[in-house]
Amino acid sequence: MKLTTQDLFPTRIWVFELxxxxxxxxxxxxxxxxxxxxxxxxxxxxxxxxxxxxxxxFAVPQFEPLQRLAQTAxxxxxxxxxxxxxxxxxxxxxxxxxxxxxxNLSHVHPHTLLAxxxxxxxxxxxxxxxxxxxxxxxxxxxxxxxxxxxxxTVSLHPKPGQLVVFPSWLExxxxxxxxxxARISIAMNAIQV
Numbered sequence: 001m002k003l004t005t006q007d008l009f010p011t012r013i014w015v016f017e018l019x020x021x022x023x024x025x026x027x028x029x030x031x032x033x034x035x036x037x038x039x040x041x042x043x044x045x046x047x048x049x050x051x052x053x054x055x056x057x058f059a060v061p062q063f064e065p066l067q068r069l070a071q072t073a074x075x076x077x078x079x080x081x082x083x084x085x086x087x088x089x090x091x092x093x094x095x096x097x098x099x100x101x102x103x104n105l106s107h108v109h110p111h112t113l114l115a116x117x118x119x120x121x122x123x124x125x126x127x128x129x130x131x132x133x134x135x136x137x138x139x140x141x142x143x144x145x146x147x148x149x150x151x152x153t154v155s156l157h158p159k160p161g162q163l164v165v166f167p168s169w170l171e172x173x174x175x176x177x178x179x180x181x182a183r184i185s186i187a188m189n190a191i192q193v
Contacts, residue, residue, distance in 0.1 A: 007148065011134055013166040014080070015156075016073045018118070022161050024065060025120050031062055032095050032120075032184060043094065046173075049102035050182070053095040057186055066118060066186065067091060070163060074190050077114055077165045089113055089190045098183040103127065104174035112189040116165040119158040121184035127175040128155035134170055158185065 036051050044052030058067045070091055078087065096104065096117070109115040117129065131154045133139075138151045146152070155175070156164060166172070168189065177183045 009135070011131075011167065011170060012080070013131070013156075013164060013170075014073065014077050016069075016076075016163040016165070017161060018066075018069050018073075018163055019161045021066060021069065025160060027062065028066075028120055029184060031060065032097065035095065036097065044096065046105045046107045047096060047098070047102065048105065050098040050177075051095070052097070055092040055094045055189075057093040057095060058091060063093070063186075067093070070116065070118065070188060073163055073165060074114060074116065074188075078190075087113070088193045090193050091188050092191055093186050093188045096185045096187045098127065098174065098177040100177060100179065100182070102183070103176045106132065106171050106173040108171050109168040109189050112168040113192055114165055114190045115168040115170075116163055116188040116190075117158075118163045118186045118188070119160055119184075120186065121182060122158040122160055123179050123181070124157075125179035126158060126183045127177040127179070128157045129164065130155050130173050130175060131166065132171040132173075158183075 035053055039053070040051070042050070042052045043054045057063055074089065074091065098104070133152050138149060141149060141151065143149060
């Protein structure tokens with residue numbers, strides 16, 4: 001008997017370590033706390049027990065180093081996708097802050113090219129981002145288990161300085177945050193221009 005297997009339709013995410021930005025974090029966190037104080041009503045929809053800014057973070061000059069490196073990271077991801085033709089895009093970004101006990105409901109980022117999240121403040125107790133298996137048929141399987149044809153999720157525990165880039169259609173959520181301080185990230189969308 002001869003056997004070959006082939007795994008079909010992988011879903012790729014990219015994790016960039018941007019350690020050169022770590023020294024910027026204290027100033028950025030101060031800026032974010034001032035933004036929250038000036039506009040305390042959350043602008044987002046999926047955040048529970050926390051705060052979201054509007055999508056203008058990259059209009060703040062202080063965040064230019066992050067915007068520049070994020071742009072480079074997204075360019076890398078687009079090249080990795082081997083697109084038929086190059087595309088022009090811009091990044092929109094917003095703060096996602098989870099207070100202790102906060103979470104983000106499952107969601108996708110419709111009408112965008114790719115999504116991403118940069119982590120400013122996270123610790124070992126910080127809640128993970130959880131990606132759900134995108135194959136709709138696997139939810140209906142009559143073969144429960146943990147193998148390749150079982151419904152699954154993948155949890156990624158963030159650390160400061162990481163930028164995670166992923167398909168905007170990939171459903172994701174953030175588990176209940178139990179860390180000792182707020183979990184602070186900057187979410188991003190690549191928008192075609």
